[in-house]
Amino acid sequence: MKYPDLFRPIQIGDTLFRNRIFSAPTGHPDVSVDGEFSEDAVAYYERKAQGGAAAVTLGEAIVDSRYGKRHPFQVSLDCRNSLHSLSQIADRIRRHGAVPSLELQHSGMKATPGIVTPGFCTGSDILYGPSAMELNGVRIQEMPEELIYEIIEKFGNAAAFLKNCGFGMVTIHAGHGWMLNQFLTSRLNRRGDRWGGSTENRAHFVVEICDAIHRTCGRGFPVEVRISASEIIEGGYDVHEGIAIAQQLRGHADIIHCSVGCGIGLPEEYRTFTLTHPCMFKEDGVNVKYAAEVKRHITDTPVAAVGAMTDPGMMNEIIASGQADIVEMARGLICDPDLPIKAREGREDEIVHCMRCLSCFSNLKDRGGFWCALNPITNRERAFARTNVHVTRKKVLVVGGGIAGMQAALTAEKKGHSVILCEKTNRLGGHITCESGVPFKKHLSEYIEQQIRRLKRSSVDVRMNVDVTPEYARQIGADVVIAALGAVPVRPDIPGIDGTNVLCADEAYADPGRVGRSAVILGAGFVGTELAIYLKSLGKSAAVLEMADHMNVSSNSLHGQAVDIKLREEKIPVFFSAKAVQIDAAGVLAETPEGPRRFDAETVVYAVGQKALSEEAAALYDCADQFYPVGDCVRPATISDANLTAMSVAQNIGRI
Ligand SMILES: Cc1cc2nc3c(=O)[nH]c(=O)nc-3n(C[C@H](O)[C@H](O)[C@H](O)COP(=O)(O)O)c2cc1C
Numbered sequence: 001m002k003y004p005d006l007f008r009p010i011q012i013g014d015t016l017f018r019n020r021i022f023s024a025p026t027g028h029p030d031v032s033v034d035g036e037f038s039e040d041a042v043a044y045y046e047r048k049a050q051g052g053a054a055a056v057t058l059g060e061a062i063v064d065s066r067y068g069k070r071h072p073f074q075v076s077l078d079c080r081n082s083l084h085s086l087s088q089i090a091d092r093i094r095r096h097g098a099v100p101s102l103e104l105q106h107s108g109m110k111a112t113p114g115i116v117t118p119g120f121c122t123g124s125d126i127l128y129g130p131s132a133m134e135l136n137g138v139r140i141q142e143m144p145e146e147l148i149y150e151i152i153e154k155f156g157n158a159a160a161f162l163k164n165c166g167f168g169m170v171t172i173h174a175g176h177g178w179m180l181n182q183f184l185t186s187r188l189n190r191r192g193d194r195w196g197g198s199t200e201n202r203a204h205f206v207v208e209i210c211d212a213i214h215r216t217c218g219r220g221f222p223v224e225v226r227i228s229a230s231e232i233i234e235g236g237y238d239v240h241e242g243i244a245i246a247q248q249l250r251g252h253a254d255i256i257h258c259s260v261g262c263g264i265g266l267p268e269e270y271r272t273f274t275l276t277h278p279c280m281f282k283e284d285g286v287n288v289k290y291a292a293e294v295k296r297h298i299t300d301t302p303v304a305a306v307g308a309m310t311d312p313g314m315m316n317e318i319i320a321s322g323q324a325d326i327v328e329m330a331r332g333l334i335c336d337p338d339l340p341i342k343a344r345e346g347r348e349d350e351i352v353h354c355m356r357c358l359s360c361f362s363n364l365k366d367r368g369g370f371w372c373a374l375n376p377i378t379n380r381e382r383a384f385a386r387t388n389v390h391v392t393r394k395k396v397l398v399v400g401g402g403i404a405g406m407q408a409a410l411t412a413e414k415k416g417h418s419v420i421l422c423e424k425t426n427r428l429g430g431h432i433t434c435e436s437g438v439p440f441k442k443h444l445s446e447y448i449e450q451q452i453r454r455l456k457r458s459s460v461d462v463r464m465n466v467d468v469t470p471e472y473a474r475q476i477g478a479d480v481v482i483a484a485l486g487a488v489p490v491r492p493d494i495p496g497i498d499g500t501n502v503l504c505a506d507e508a509y510a511d512p513g514r515v516g517r518s519a520v521i522l523g524a525g526f527v528g529t530e531l532a533i534y535l536k537s538l539g540k541s542a543a544v545l546e547m548a549d550h551m552n553v554s555s556n557s558l559h560g561q562a563v564d565i566k567l568r569e570e571k572i573p574v575f576f577s578a579k580a581v582q583i584d585a586a587g588v589l590a591e592t593p594e595g596p597r598r599f600d601a602e603t604v605v606y607a608v609g610q611k612a613l614s615e616e617a618a619a620l621y622d623c624a625d626q627f628y629p630v631g632d633c634v635r636p637a638t639i640s641d642a643n644l645t646a647m648s649v650a651q652n653i654g655r656i
Helices: 039-050 083-094 145-165 179-184 204-217 239-249 288-297 312-320 331-335 339-344 359-367 381-386 403-414 431-435 439-457 470-476 505-510 526-537 557-569 614-618 639-652
Strands: 010-012 015-017 021-026 055-062 099-105 133-135 138-142 169-174 223-228 255-259 303-306 326-329 395-399 418-422 461-463 480-483 487-489 502-504 518-522 541-545 579-584 587-592 595-600 603-606 610-612 626-629
Touching: 039 055, 039 083, 039 381, 055 169, 083 099, 083 145, 099 145, 145 169, 145 204, 169 179, 169 204, 179 204, 179 223, 204 223, 204 239, 223 239, 239 255, 239 288, 255 288, 255 326, 288 303, 312 326, 326 331, 359 557, 359 639, 381 639, 395 403, 395 470, 403 418, 403 439, 403 480, 403 639, 431 439, 431 487, 431 505, 439 526, 480 639, 502 505, 505 526, 505 603, 518 526, 518 587, 518 595, 526 541, 526 557, 614 626
Parallel strands: 021 055, 021 326, 055 099, 099 169, 169 223, 223 255, 255 303, 303 326, 395 418, 395 480, 418 461, 480 626, 502 603, 518 541, 518 603
Antiparallel strands: 010 015, 133 138, 487 610, 579 587, 587 595
């Protein structure tokens, strides 16, 4: 047993949890306005239980539909029309030996007025918070005491309802700026009665809720309370207050779960998201220190840590050293739900580590489904299961050994096909391998190395330094050709682009020593802005020029937010509506809204987009019975897209 502390069972209340790895609360968007979870949602939660987590927690369900809903697709626990699907989810988690839990939530002053819960009620127009105030032009009213008591009762009843559905635990959401967090923070709670003032009074609401749940469900029923152990943002409470809150919960909560962040009403509120959900610019386990501080003061109640963890060695050490009793993961298990089983069996080199690119959350926010860049199956469990059938063995030629090509080859080989993978250069991984030295991309590099290892161990016939022509492809006589040729950097047509002081971004990433002490980067997409951050970390100065009037982050808006924050923190200037018109040995001349302006630097780097190798891919279309172009050679897109199409196409080969 390599990780004895991580896998030592823990008894909480009347329940034995099989290990210390909990799946942190994640909401699922696929819920009808009637509160029915789709089969896809059920499959998503079940998959985490299959992977070995000890508890699987469903995110934010609402205890008070009239005053507490944030959006229409939140399950209402006070009207009970989700009875069937909640029972089904609980059953599907439980049967794999995990404890199903659900997070009970009230949005308080962050509720959205007027949301209809069909057949039950219409949300009030009144927004209640702990105290009366005006927030961003919206009037908040002080919550009357009768309503506080009503809500306490609703929490108790909701937990009893869930217990009846088969849930083995509940999680009270008292962090992240939701209602109970609003009561806990003296910034927002200015009451003079027994629900405000001292920490004891501000925590009273949560304490009463814990007790109400124990009354309705029994003292042995585990109640986890998620707090923000620090609000983290300047002006919010710090970990000392987090400890004081936790102290109030002793004897009432069965687990104190220490997350971070709440920025309501603070100027830097926009920064909270990438702290609560640490972005790739933060170190692994960045928020564990807050849980550890709480744990130092609370020895008699289990404490859970969360945030940016995927390494079983690190998690074992967190438990072994007494920094926490439980570790919780959200994205780590979205990226690899089998992480617990793999760690337990000593197969940690097979774990796919979340790279914290935030595409899951951006997809949830912008496209309504949280899809992972590295694991195309998450949230498509049922769709992939449908193609997971017996296949006729085919000969498959994969052209290109980048992200898409490696994924296609591995998937096809796993399905039992005979696979040849040809790569034009002398290394696998595609052009993105140029970023292998970038510290904040280390999990992406690990992923590429892992795919290369998987290929080495597989039966795939990998042929390096082979430029596949149509003749070569025909000669192989494959049944299927998958073209995964990728894309090449666009070279902008600017006078001076041939200068010896000019590099493309790939060259700068691969060999930053070629960049002088200062650089002007042309293009404010992710490639250019992340390069500026990387160069700054190496002690060089960088400025970014962008022709458009905004950063190009549409593929991943929340990572865009993280990049934007990092650029500001590092004081890296980005000039918008700035069009480079001339490059010379001293830098760049650009047209800006204020007129022509010089940007002097030792090196000029261009990062203005990728050109798909579409013609080269199309040339292979008649070299086999089946032909599938995938990844960037179709249209430069994301790692998510490359992995998804490559895996789906390969999975479908030989199905009929
Ligand atoms: C897709 C997604 C959905 C989430 N939904 C919720 C939620 O409903 N309630 C909640 O308290 N936290 C939610 N979180 C936050 C996680 O529980 C967790 O605190 C955060 O992601 C940091 O942990 P991680 O680094 O392991 O992802 C969500 C996170 C993700 C990625």
